Amino acid sequence: MPDSPVDIRPADSDDADAVAAVYAPYVERSVVSFEEVPPDGAEMARRMLAQPRLPWLVATRDGEVVGYAYASQHRARRGYRWSVEVSAYLNASEHRRGTGRRLYDDLLTAVRGLGYVRALAGITLPNAASVGLHEAVGFAQLGVFRGVGFKHGDWHDVGWWQLSLAASPPDPPEPSTWSP
Numbered sequence: 001m002p003d004s005p006v007d008i009r010p011a012d013s014d015d016a017d018a019v020a021a022v023y024a025p026y027v028e029r030s031v032v033s034f035e036e037v038p039p040d041g042a043e044m045a046r047r048m049l050a051q052p053r054l055p056w057l058v059a060t061r062d063g064e065v066v067g068y069a070y071a072s073q074h075r076a077r078r079g080y081r082w083s084v085e086v087s088a089y090l091n092a093s094e095h096r097r098g099t100g101r102r103l104y105d106d107l108l109t110a111v112r113g114l115g116y117v118r119a120l121a122g123i124t125l126p127n128a129a130s131v132g133l134h135e136a137v138g139f140a141q142l143g144v145f146r147g148v149g150f151k152h153g154d155w156h157d158v159g160w161w162q163l164s165l166a167a168s169p170p171d172p173p174e175p176s177t178w179s180p
């Protein structure tokens with residue numbers, strides 16, 4: 001039977017348990033994330049609703065969440081408020097099927113539409129899939145933080161990638177709040 005199509009839609013707090021379930025194996029069994037304890041649904045919902053509210057999207061097949069992508073504030077100090085970080089996580093069975101690209105196309109369109117100007121991504125190295133996805137949608141590598149994370153008994157490098165969402169406006173309007 002052919003696969004059902006992937007649908008991309010805004011996430012809401014009802015998706016938080018499913019999003020937590022997608023993320024948990026990466027926390028437990030990889031260094032893709034430097035968290036050590038998988039957040040539960042309540043914590044994911046809190047992250048989704050954090051201020052400034054930024055886009056969270058889920059990818060679904062047959063109504064089941066198979067992956068997600070989201071934006072978060074880059075840094076809290078005022079002058080950074082036009083910069084976001086982005087990331088995506090998919091179930092292992094969903095890799096390399098175009099879903100990451102679909103999520104990112106919609107996520108980047110959403111943050112650009114809100115008035116954000118730069119998107120950044122920190123990637124624990126090596127991660128060919130994540131580097132490939134980011135470069136496929138236009139991110140360029142900035143540099144590498146050497147041995148900046150310790151997990152599972154080892155020190156890990158994190159590479160940083162950036163995408164300009166807009167030219168550098170001389171008088172940037174305040175970014176808007178995401179409302180799904």
Ligand SMILES: CC(C)(COP(=O)(O)OP(=O)(O)OC[C@H]1O[C@@H](n2cnc3c(N)ncnc32)[C@H](O)[C@@H]1OP(=O)(O)O)[C@@H](O)C(=O)NCCC(=O)NCCS
Pocket residue numbers: 026032087088089090091094095096097098099100101102122123124127128129130131132133134136
């Ligand atoms: C990273 C991730 C989100 C990518 O999503 P994906 O759906 O697998 O990627 P796509 O199929 O949309 O691929 C988009 C492009 O990325 C690149 N790419 C994807 N997987 C790749 C791989 N394993 N090796 C090299 N390039 C890859 C390709 O350029 C690809 O375009 P193409 O298929 O036309 O060649 C997914 O692999 C994932 O969830 N990985 C585990 C979690 C993770 O590492 N998240 C990122 C944290 S920084």
